[in-house]
Every structure is written in C-alpha cells, then in structure tokens.
Amino acid sequence: MAVRSAQRRLTVKHAKTATQNACKLCNPLGACLAFRGIEQCVPFLHGSQGCATYIRRYLISHYKEPIDIASSNFNEETAVFGGSHNLKLGLKNVTQQYMPEVIGIATTCLSETIGDDVKGILREYRKQTAADSGAPVLIHASTPSYQGSHIDGFHAAVRATLEALAEKGAPDSSVNLFPNMVSPADLRHMQEILDDFRLPSMILPDYSKTLDGGPWAEYHRIPPGGTATAAIARSASAIGSIEFGSTLEASKSGAGWLESKFGVPRYHLPLPIGIRESDRFFELLETLCRKPRPEKYQDERRRLVDAYADGHKYIFGKTAVLYGEEDLVISMAAFLREIGVRPVLCASGGKSGLMKAKLGELVGDLEGEGMKVRDGVDFSDIEDETELLRPDLIIGNSKGYTMSRKSRIPLIRIGFPIHDRFGGQRLHHLGYRGTQELFDRIVNTVIEGRQNDSEIGYTYL
Amino acid sequence: MEQIGILEGREKQIFEKKEGAAAFDISCEKTSLSGSVSQRACVFCGSRVVLYPVADALHLVHGPIGCAAYTWDIRGSVSSGPELHRLSFSTDLQEMDVIYGGEKKLYLSLIELIEKFSPKAAFIYSTCIIGLIGDDIDAVCRKVQQETGIPVLPVHSEGFKGTKKDGYKAACTALMKLVGTGPIEDISPYSINILGEFNLAGEAWIIRKYYEEMGIEVVSTMTGDGRVGAVRRAHGAKLNVVQCSGSMTSLAKDMEEKYGIPYIRVSYFGIEDMAAALYDVAKHFPDRPEIMEKAREIVSREVKTLYPELQKFKQALSGKKAAIYVGGAFKTFSLIKALRSVGMSVVLAGSQTGNKDDYLALKEMCDEGTVIVDDSNPVELSKFILEKEADLLIGGVKERPIAFKLGVAFCDHNHERKIPLAGFEGMYNFILEVYQSVLSPVWQFAPRKGGSL
Ligand code: SF4
Ligand code: SF4
Numbered sequence: 001m002a003v004r005s006a007q008r009r010l011t012v013k014h015a016k017t018a019t020q021n022a023c024k025l026c027n028p029l030g031a032c033l034a035f036r037g038i039e040q041c042v043p044f045l046h047g048s049q050g051c052a053t054y055i056r057r058y059l060i061s062h063y064k065e066p067i068d069i070a071s072s073n074f075n076e077e078t079a080v081f082g083g084s085h086n087l088k089l090g091l092k093n094v095t096q097q098y099m100p101e102v103i104g105i106a107t108t109c110l111s112e113t114i115g116d117d118v119k120g121i122l123r124e125y126r127k128q129t130a131a132d133s134g135a136p137v138l139i140h141a142s143t144p145s146y147q148g149s150h151i152d153g154f155h156a157a158v159r160a161t162l163e164a165l166a167e168k169g170a171p172d173s174s175v176n177l178f179p180n181m182v183s184p185a186d187l188r189h190m191q192e193i194l195d196d197f198r199l200p201s202m203i204l205p206d207y208s209k210t211l212d213g214g215p216w217a218e219y220h221r222i223p224p225g226g227t228a229t230a231a232i233a234r235s236a237s238a239i240g241s242i243e244f245g246s247t248l249e250a251s252k253s254g255a256g257w258l259e260s261k262f263g264v265p266r267y268h269l270p271l272p273i274g275i276r277e278s279d280r281f282f283e284l285l286e287t288l289c290r291k292p293r294p295e296k297y298q299d300e301r302r303r304l305v306d307a308y309a310d311g312h313k314y315i316f317g318k319t320a321v322l323y324g325e326e327d328l329v330i331s332m333a334a335f336l337r338e339i340g341v342r343p344v345l346c347a348s349g350g351k352s353g354l355m356k357a358k359l360g361e362l363v364g365d366l367e368g369e370g371m372k373v374r375d376g377v378d379f380s381d382i383e384d385e386t387e388l389l390r391p392d393l394i395i396g397n398s399k400g401y402t403m404s405r406k407s408r409i410p411l412i413r414i415g416f417p418i419h420d421r422f423g424g425q426r427l428h429h430l431g432y433r434g435t436q437e438l439f440d441r442i443v444n445t446v447i448e449g450r451q452n453d454s455e456i457g458y459t460y461l
Numbered sequence: 462m463e464q465i466g467i468l469e470g471r472e473k474q475i476f477e478k479k480e481g482a483a484a485f486d487i488s489c490e491k492t493s494l495s496g497s498v499s500q501r502a503c504v505f506c507g508s509r510v511v512l513y514p515v516a517d518a519l520h521l522v523h524g525p526i527g528c529a530a531y532t533w534d535i536r537g538s539v540s541s542g543p544e545l546h547r548l549s550f551s552t553d554l555q556e557m558d559v560i561y562g563g564e565k566k567l568y569l570s571l572i573e574l575i576e577k578f579s580p581k582a583a584f585i586y587s588t589c590i591i592g593l594i595g596d597d598i599d600a601v602c603r604k605v606q607q608e609t610g611i612p613v614l615p616v617h618s619e620g621f622k623g624t625k626k627d628g629y630k631a632a633c634t635a636l637m638k639l640v641g642t643g644p645i646e647d648i649s650p651y652s653i654n655i656l657g658e659f660n661l662a663g664e665a666w667i668i669r670k671y672y673e674e675m676g677i678e679v680v681s682t683m684t685g686d687g688r689v690g691a692v693r694r695a696h697g698a699k700l701n702v703v704q705c706s707g708s709m710t711s712l713a714k715d716m717e718e719k720y721g722i723p724y725i726r727v728s729y730f731g732i733e734d735m736a737a738a739l740y741d742v743a744k745h746f747p748d749r750p751e752i753m754e755k756a757r758e759i760v761s762r763e764v765k766t767l768y769p770e771l772q773k774f775k776q777a778l779s780g781k782k783a784a785i786y787v788g789g790a791f792k793t794f795s796l797i798k799a800l801r802s803v804g805m806s807v808v809l810a811g812s813q814t815g816n817k818d819d820y821l822a823l824k825e826m827c828d829e830g831t832v833i834v835d836d837s838n839p840v841e842l843s844k845f846i847l848e849k850e851a852d853l854l855i856g857g858v859k860e861r862p863i864a865f866k867l868g869v870a871f872c873d874h875n876h877e878r879k880i881p882l883a884g885f886e887g888m889y890n891f892i893l894e895v896y897q898s899v900l901s902p903v904w905q906f907a908p909r910k911g912g913s914l
Binding site: 016017019020022024025047048049050056087098109110214 | 468469470492493494495496497498499500501502503504505506521524525526527528529530531532533534535548549550551552553554555556558559566569570573574589590592593594620621622623838839840843844847858859861862863865866867868906907908909912914
C-alpha cells in the first residue's frame with residue numbers, strides 16, 4: 001500500500017498547459033545565429049525592437065562577442081498598416097551604416113501574424129535600389145516562433161541562404177558541409193578535417209571566427225569571417241553535400257534543397273559524436289575522395305579507443321538525463337550507449353515528431369535499454385523526471401543548472417547556451433576529437449564525485 | 462581606419478559639449494529608428510524590470526515562447542524568501558492559438574499555475590502578438606481573480622506599443638491596483654516606501670538597513686525583495702523615496718494624487734548621492750531630530766572607513782577616461798560624480814531612455830568635449846569610445862563585448878550584475894571593479910595598446 005501511494009505521488013503529471021522554464025528558444029534566434037555565419041552579413045529581424053535586443057543579449061552571454069542584430073522596429077502604426085515602410089527604411093539604414101554584402105532577414109511572430117508579404121516588399125525594394133552600387137543581397141527566412149523552435153529557424157535560414165545565392169556553374173570537386181548548430185570549435189575542427197583530406201569545401205554556416213574571434217585593432221562594423229557568398233554560390237556545383245542532424249528532413253534542409261534543385265547528392269548523417277558515428281563520417285569522406293583518412297585522424301581514433309578502455313570502469317552502468325536539441329540528444333545518446341552509460345531520459349523542447357524513431361535507429365530497442373524519450377517538454381518536466389529517475393549525471397546546456405543544484409547531481413555542460421561557465425564556444429563535440437573531450441569530461445565528473453564523497457580523499461584514482 | 466558615420470535621423474540624438482556648439486536641443490523619447498541596432502529592448506522589458514522582483518507573485522508571459530525564454534532568471538534581483546520570480550512561465554502560443562485566440566490557453570494556464578504554486582498575486586504580461594490577435598486578457602484576469610480569490614493583474618506590455626518607459630508605466634499601473642488593499646493601522650508615522658530599487662545583489666537590503674538604523678520603518682521596497690503583502694500596505698507610508706528617474710516615478714505620482722503621499726527622488730550610487738538620500742529623508746521628519754542625527758552618524762561612520770580605501774585607488778585611476786552608456790539617465794549623474802571622486806573624467810555619457818531635462822542636467826555637469834547620446838547603438842558607441850580614447854566603458858551585457866574587442870576596460874552597471882554597487886559599501890565595490898578592469902595587465906596584449914594583431 002505504502003509503495004503504491006509513493007508511486008502515485010511520484011507519477012509525473014503529463015497533461016499541462018503552460019510552459020515552465022522552456023527547453024527551447026524561438027526561431028529568429030536560430031536564424032540570426034546562422035546569418036552570423038555568412039561573410040559580411042548583418043542579421044535583421046522584421047518585427048519589434050525587443051526580440052532583436054533579447055536575442056542579442058542571449059547570444060552574447062554565450063559567445064562573448066559583439067552581435068549586432070538590426071530590427072525594423074515596429075510601432076503601433078506599423079502593426080496596423082503593415083511593415084513595408086519600416087522594412088525598407090531599416091534596410092536602407094543598415095546598408096548605410098554597415099555596408100554589408102548580405103542582409104539576412106528573419107521574420108518575428110509579429111510580422112508573420114500581420115501577414116506582411118516580405119518577399120513582395122523585398123522585390124520592390126530591390127527594384128528601387130537596383131541602380132545603387134553595392135546593394136546587398138537580401139535573404140529572407142520565414143521564422144514564426146509559434147511553429148517549431150530555434151533549431152527550425154536555424155535550418156530555415158540556411159536553406160533560404162542557398163535559395164538566394166546558389167547558382168549552377170561548372171561542376172567541381174568540392175563538397176558542402178551543413179554541420180547543424182554546433183560550436184565554433186566544432187566548426188574549426190570540421191574545416192581542419194576537410195582540409196586535411198584536401199577536399200575543397202564550403203561549410204554553411206561558419207561562425208567559427210565571427211563568434212569566436214580575436215581582438216580588434218580598429219572597429220569592425222561586421223566581424224571578419226563567415227562563409228563567403230561566392231562559395232555559397234558554387235555550392236550548387238559540388239559533388240555532394242554532407243548534412244548532420246538525424247531529424248533534419250530533406251524538405252526543410254539546405255542539402256535537401258540543393259539535391260532537389262541542382263541534383264547535388266545529399267549525404268545525411270547523424271551528428272558525428274561517438275566512435276561509430278564518427279566512423280561513418282570519416283568513411284563517407286574516404287568514399288567521396290577515394291582515399292584513406294589522414295593518419296592523424298586514425299591516431300585520434302586509436303587514442304580514443306584506448307581512452308575508452310582506460311576509463312570504462314568508472315562509468316559503466318551510470319545513468320544520465322540528457323536534454324537539448326533533438327539531433328544533439330540523439331547522437332549523444334548513441335555515444336553514451338557506446339561507453340556503457342545509460343541515458344534514462346532523452347528529452348528535448350523540440351518536437352519534430354521523429355526523435356524516437358531516429359533514436360531507435362541508432363540505439364535499437366529503447367524500452368529494453370530502459371531509455372525514455374520525450375519531446376516537446378520543458379524544464380519542469382525534465383526536473384520531475386530527474387527526481388524520479390535519480391540519474392548519476394545530467395548532460396545538457398546551462399539551463400539545467402537549477403535542477404542539478406537542487407538534486408545534487410552533477411551537470412556536464414554541452415551545446416548551447418552555456419551561460420554559467422567560461423568557454424562554451426570552445427567546447428568540442430564532434431569527431432574523434434570532440435568525443436575524446438566529452439569522454440574525458442564525463443569520466444572526470446564521475447571521478448571528482450567519488451573523490452569528493454570519499455572519506456579518505458585518495459590522490460590516485 | 463574606417464570612418465564611422467552617423468545615421469540620418471540620428472544626428473539630433475547626439476550632442477557634443479564644446480565651445481561654439483549649436484544650442485542644446487537633443488531629441489529623445491522617440492521610438493528607435495528602423496534598422497539602427499538600438500541597445501533598447503521593448504515595452505515588455507520595461508514591465509519586467511519593474512515587476513520581476515516581486516518574489517511571491519506568479520509572472521506569466523502571454524505570447525510565443527521567446528519573450529519568456531529570454532527573460533528567464535536574467536536579473537540579479539534576490540529574495541530573502543520565496544523565489545517564484547526566478548521561474549519562467551509562458552503560454553507558449555502555437556499556430557492554432559494565434560489563429561483562434563489564446564484566451565482559453567491563458568485561462569487554463571493561470572488556473573493550473575495558481576493551483577500548483579499558490580502565489581499571492583499573478584501578473585499577466587501581454588506581448589506583441591496579443592496586441593494583434595486581440596485576446597481580452599482583462600476579462601480572463603477578472604474571471605480567474607474571481608475564481609481563485611487572488612489579485613490577477615493584467616500588464617499591457619505589448620512590445621511595439623511604445624518604448625521601455627511605457628512598460629514601466631504599465632507595471633506601475635498594475636502595482637497601483639494592489640496598493641491600498643492591505644491593513645495600515647500599525648504603521649509608524651516615521652515610515653517610507655523605497656521605490657525603484659530592485660535589490661540587485663542585495664542592494665535593497667543595504668539601503669533598508671541604513672533607513673532602519675535611522676529609526677524609520679520601511680513599509681515596502683518596490684520592488685526589490687518584493688512581496689505582494691507589502692505592496693498592498695504601501696499607502697500607509699508617509700513618504701515615497703524614488704530611485705532612478707524613469708522606472709517608478711509614475712507610481713509615486715499616482716500615490717501622491719490618491720493618498721497624498723509626497724515623494725522625493727534619490728540615488729544610492731556614490732558617496733555624495735548616498736549621503737543625500739539619507740539626509741533628504743531625515744529632513745522630511747523634522748519633528749524627530751534624532752533621525753537626522755542618526756543619518757549624520759551613519760554617513761560619517763561609513764565615509765571614515767571608505768575614504769582612505771578610495772584614496773588608494775585614486776592614485777591609479779586619476780586621469781583615466783570613462784564612457785557611460787546605461788538604461789536611465791539619472792544613474793549617469795551619480796556615476797559621473799562617483800568617477801570624479803577618484804580622479805576620472807567622463808568623455809561619453811548616454812542612456813537608452815533619458816528625457817530632455819535629464820540631458821540638460823547632464824550637459825550642465827559634463828566637462829567640455831563630452832559627448833551626450835540618446836538611444837545609441839554599437840556602431841556609434843564604438844566610434845566615440847575610439848575617438849575619445851576611453852579607458853573604461855560602463856554599461857550592460859550588450860555593451861561589454863564592444864569594450865573588450867577594442868581593448869577597453871568594462872564595468873557592468875546593469876540589472877544582471879551580481880555585486881552590489883549601491884550604498885557606501887557598494888561604492889567601494891564599484892571602484893574596486895573599475896580598478897580591477899582598468900589596471901588589469903591583460904590589456905598589454907590588446908592591439909590598440911601595442912599588442913600584436
Ligand atoms: S515579441 Fe514584443 S514583447 Fe516580446 S520581446 Fe519581442 S518586442 Fe518584446
Ligand atoms: S515575439 Fe516571437 S520572435 Fe519575438 S521574442 Fe517572442 S517568440 Fe521570439
């Protein structure tokens with residue numbers, strides 16, 4: 001009896017209306033991040049001022065870099081009569097002040113709801129400014145937040161960028177890489193791999209410099225770095241596109257568009273985290289350039305296998321609660337299974353509807369493994385589950401800190417945002433190298449816990 | 462070096478104090494220019510600033526997820542008890558809600574959350590979208606208030622309907638509905654409310670301690686470490702002490718009109734202003750000279766310990782130049798005085814929401830050559846920091862990376878800071894932070910200070 005009532009008390013109530021401590025952000029944030037990864041591009045939000053400022057603030061707290069996002073600054077008249085005038089004036093002012101090559105326009109809930117015909121307005125604006133030299137390319141991504149979350153905005157911006165810039169040219173031997181929403185350090189690592197394979201490549205977006213750059217001797221309106229527009233134009237002539245993200249469907253993705261429009265084959269992979277998924281990525285590169293991987297990466301793999309052996313006992317059988325964007329969660333879960341850690345909850349605020357199936361493809365029998373999958377949840381749900389499941393580890397972004405503090409379960413910070421630690425932009429997640437870093441951090445978290453809890457305080461562990 | 466221009470339509474919001482300059486006629490209190498990267502937020506942000514610290518109230522943001530997600534636990538307002546304000550609640554509107562209206566979702570959310578958290582009151586913030594789809598949030602609030610028996614207060618803070626200041630006003634309107642609903646019989650005739658003090662890093666506690674030491678009862682602090690119950694009794698106080706020009710003067714005015722409670726404006730930053738804040742309150746109670754005596758005692762005690770400490774910093778900081786860009790202009794005055802007291806000068810002074818009088822006063826107190834800006838943006842701020850060769854920028858999170866990229870020291874003086882800067886001890890913290898950033902050896906590697914690129 002006592003057991004049953006305890007169980008009842010512990011049952012998590014699923015049906016609820018309000019969202020409490022969201023485990024997602026809004027679409028325009030994702031779009032602004034993607035636009036920040038295009039060379040000489042200014043992100044522009046068509047809507048009211050607040051959204052742009054909040055998003056800037058949120059991104060700055062993670063990347064610690066200046067992030068200018070312009071806004072068309074709706075007021076009451078704009079909301080009634082439409083945003084055409086404000087949008088045009090805003091574009092003119094951004095052009096004057098920033099002299100950008102590209103303006104990446106994302107819509108907010110407001111302009112979407114009043115139904116502004118942004119495509120039409122931009123057509124008009126282009127006509128009016130056709131004679132001006134140096135008129136920037138205007139990219140438009142539709143990003144209403146009441147459909148989906150930040151990750152959808154990110155992919156929408158990537159796709160819109162290709163739609164605006166990719167052009168059929170003479171076929172060349174390059175590949176495109178659409179890495180998904182990863183860290184600047186990951187982007188640099190991906191570039192290094194492609195370069196070491198001697199593969200001409202285009203990574204989109206590439207905010208590895210714009211959001212993790214050096215000091216300035218003088219003022220830069222737009223930080224240096226980003227994918228060059230010329231390279232984006234050539235992407236239609238590549239031999240293939242590699243695209244990361246298990247739940248990213250061709251109909252919504254950049255690579256999907258290049259395939260349907262220009263016949264560039266799309267190679268769709270999960271984010272390469274863990275040995276197996278990294279192997280798949282490297283094998284694909286080997287096939288594409290018909291040569292083995294550089295020895296350097298085989299060495300990285302060897303070290304990783306060796307580290308798995310050295311560390312396995314500390315972590316075998318440990319359990320984890322895992323949350324974040326769906327694609328990150330899926331690949332992280334596959335990696336955790338590889339090292340003997342059981343992700344007892346895989347949670348995301350995103351809701352593509354594909355998470356469970358895709359996760360099943362990578363790890364097999366979810367129920368048999370004792371892995372619960374929940375999408376469309378917020379942190380109050382995750383916290384409730386954590387109370388029930390009492391995992392050994394919590395793995396996800398900074399926003400799980402409160403729950404980690406309350407439950408006294410250590411938090412291993414990955415992904416975005418990392419607002420309460422230094423250096424989130426320099427964390428690696430991808431490839432053998434990223435996996436190595438993650439593995440070391442997980443093992444060390446367990447060791448640190450043991451050491452702290454031990455009465456003796458061993459200095460060898 | 463790149464020439465940095467000023468946008469057409471912004472020239473009038475910038476003024477440089479110099480011999481032969483055109484008559485002072487800065488334009489301000491306008492909505493931001495489209496396409497300029499304003500450092501301002503929106504009406505909703507203003508309301509959140511004012512109401513957020515009320516710790517035993519439910520704060521529900523009605524709209525799509527972003528507005529709530531970006532304001533989740535971002536401010537440093539601390540509470541000595543309940544911490545409901547640190548959670549983020551949103552109706553998280555989806556497409557169907559936008560099409561068919563969000564009233565039902567709002568209603569259900571409220572009922573559910575009030576049951577779960579038993580708040581003392583609920584504030585419902587309407588965001589941009591609500592202004593468009595036309596939800597009658599007043600009606601929903603009335604209904605829920607009736608059913609639950611707690612005050613359920615709509616805050617009309619649609620982002621596009623004005624500036625941050627209108628958000629302050631909307632918040633004050635909501636608070637005004639609470640004021641006057643609690644018992645006041647046992648309130649002392651020597652009593653005040655502290656307005657416009659948000660208890661960042663415990664600042665309200667520092668201030669409160671001084672006043673209580675003077676023998677004054679603090680009925681409520683609005684809204685730092687705020688409680689619904691205290692706000693309801695606020696009309697029992699004899700004086701409203703209002704900090705910062707913008708955010709809560711409108712509540713003080715409303716309370717003066719309705720309850721005949723006078724108000725004074727103060728600032729708690731820097732020695733001079735902090736001391737004045739104590740003396741001005743004491744002056745209001747002349748029939749009790751002990752209050753003034755006590756105020757003098759506090760000031761001389763605090764200054765005695767603080768002054769020698771500051772002298773140590775003064776040597777290192779003398780002659781350094783500062784740029785200030787903060788939310789309200791009133792704070793700028795105190796900062797200028799505080800910096801002067803350690804020998805620093807101010808070369809740029811600006812704010813997001815100052816009014817004409819503020820800027821006029823600012824002009825009076827600034828040195829020759831100082832640039833005054835209203836509603837500035839990163840491009841302009843960089844321009845003036847470079848042109849005026851500032852050694853330090855004082856601002857908020859959004860301004861910080863500009864300073865650091867250019868090799869300039871930075872001090873956070875916004876709502877997110879975690880170190881108290883108010884009061885006498887706050888002055889010490891402030892100058893210490895300035896010193897630590899300006900004097901850090903890391904700048905030797907900054908390209909503008911001779912480091913390699
Ligand atoms: S939607 Fe409106 S209320 Fe919400 S952050 Fe944007 S401007 Fe502010
Ligand atoms: S209105 Fe939409 S775009 Fe703006 S912050 Fe809110 S959710 Fe994001």
